Structures are given as C-alpha cells and as structure tokens.
Amino acid sequence: MAKPQIVKFKFPESLEEMPLGPSAAAGILTEPNAGWRVQSPVIEHPKCTKCLLCWVLCPEGVIGKENEQLEIDMNYCKGCGLCAHECPKDAITMVQEGEADDQ
C-alpha cells in the first residue's frame, strides 16, 4: 500500500505499552483530517494530461498516480486548493464541501 492506512487506536493498558521517550513506532494514523475541509478538489479527467504537478506539489501527498486516472484520498485532503490553483490545464475545480458528491 503506497499510502499509510488508518488503524484503530488501542489505549495503552500498562506501562509496558506506553511509548518510551521521545521516539515512537513509525507510520501510525488513527484519525482522518477530512473534517478540516470546506472545499473539495474535483478532477476533470479528460482535461488532465498527467503532468503530475499536482501530485508533486500537494502538501498532503493525497493524490495517487498508480492507476489510469489520478485519485485523491479524501480522508486526508485538506481542501487547500493548491492543486486547482497550480494545474496548468485547469483540470481541477474546487467545490463547496458536500456538493462534490452530487457531481
């Protein structure tokens, strides 16, 4: 899996299970950031040339390039709009959160 997935957080039940010192196990996600978003990016795939500028720039790394079409992990997209602003083909539109589902 290219992107880490959410795991269920298990509260430590004993001292032995507590993280030790300032270091902790790597790559642990317990909650999405989707609640931060007021706008969502919507990609018009026919316009996209797969230049991958959005993929490179996205501060969250949520755009996926593995498949034929770009995919966005909406659990962690914060809706910053950077991808839409920088896309040279204007292939990404930001829509008010909630409206994206109707498209």
Next chain:
Amino acid sequence: MVKVKNLTDKEYLYGHKACPGCGLGTIGRLALKILGERTIVALPASCMSTVTTQYPQMNYSVPSLTMAFAGTGAVLTGMSAGLKAQGVTDVHVLGLAGDGGTADIGLQALSGAVERGDDFIYICYDNEAYMNTGVQRSSLTPIGANTTNSPSGTASYGEKKPKKNLFEIMIAHRIPYAATASSAYPYDFMNKMEKTKSLRGPKFIHIMCPCPTGWGFASDLTVEIGKLAVETGMWYLAEYENGKVKMNVIPKTLKPVEEYLIKQRRFRHLNEDTIKLIREHRDSEWRIIRERWVLSNC
C-alpha cells in the same frame, strides 16, 4: 535529474496536521521520497515536529526523533556516529529544522556538526518566523514583516533588521554542499536532495517555506507566493559545491517588490517609504550576488 515518473508512490510523511496549503508538507514528503525508506529523521521543536508527531499519531513512516529546540546539529552527529559504530552505511540521517531552530538557537550545534564533518543532511525550512509558537520574529524574518514581537503600528514598520544570510554562513564553513531552495520549485529542490545522497559529510539546504497562516495569504497561493519571492529577488536559488556558487535561477529583470509584498498580510502596513527601504535592501543584496556569484563565474 529527477523524473517524476521514477518517483516512488510511497508517502513517508502522511496525515500530518500542518495548516492547509503549508509548504512544509511538500518539503518533508519530497525529501523523503528522494532519500527513501532507509532514513532517520531528527526533529527539533517546530511546526515540522508539532504537526507530525501528535500522539498517538506518528506521521513519518521512517524512524524519527523529536528533541530539544537547540539540538538538531548535535543529534545528527549522534545519529551518524551511532550508525558508523554499528557499521551501517546505507542509512541517511536527515534533520528538518525551522529558521528559529537553525539560524538562532541551533546555530552553534549546526556549526559544530558541520565543522566536525559528520555525515548528515540538514534541511532548514524557512517560514521566516517562530510559527509554532505564534509568529515571533527570528533572525531570518525579513525586514518590514509584522510579527507578534516586531509589531507594526504608528511607532514601527515591523521587523527592523534584514534577513541573516545563512547560506553564506554555511559557505564560510567550506561545507561539501550547501544550497538554497523553495517549496515552490519542487524539481529544483528534489535535484538538490538527489545530490546530497551521493556526497559524504555535512550537506545543508536552506529552503523557503511560505506559511499561509503566519504570512497571511490564502491556502491555495503557497506556490504563487514562493515563485514571486524568487521573481522579485526577495529570495534566490543557488548551490555551493567544490568551492563555487552557482545561481540556479537568474531573473533578467527583477519584478517590483510590491508584487510580492501586497499579497501578504504581514506586509500590508508598509507605505511608499518603507517599501523603498525593502527595495533598496533587495538591490544591494543583488549587487553582491551579481558581483560575487554571477559575473565571477562567466
């Protein structure tokens, strides 16, 4: 040259809590894509550590250590010495520190580590203030910027002192590799990261990281602001190697500084006189750049 098609799909920095649009995420994830899984990250107190290590989450998929504000250089020394003692030669040691953590409180530790010649990569991501604690000035805050402890008002135009030149401080150490970069120029940055991989000894990259929250601009403008900084000459892209400085981008004519300034809340209070001050400072910096690094090279 880094080609986007060859970059790994793996995200080694994911799900962090940085403000939307912050350049910090782009810098961290691209650096780790270039260095790969066999990397250890050292994080002093800063936005970069605060937004990536909020228990129980751990947003790096590589080992990382958070530590005291001043200690990045010392911790990098310890990490590289530890690896050496174990005979491990295929692991990169990466420090990700802010402008305050690097140019102010961490400068001594960094200077010591560079002077000792330890093997590490140090990235100073520069959002031009102490952002994590609520926008206080650092020695890398530019002249004229409003911060909470360089406030603008009837008695002041904000930060009075110009930005310290960290790149030149590193060059003075005769470090094997030093560069400036910007999160708005991701390929330039990745190519520089790629170079650090093959060189032994200390490597240093000072990368501008536009901060929507502290600078006061909309979250989708991070790259636009970062580009304007270079186009107006308020920032520059260069690298130092084998005793020589190479300018990566030399704008033919610099855009008026106003184009950069008016887009940011931290500069909104400036008037004609104070903008003139900034323009003059920029021009004198560029005179030095052109004399030392552009003309002498051709």
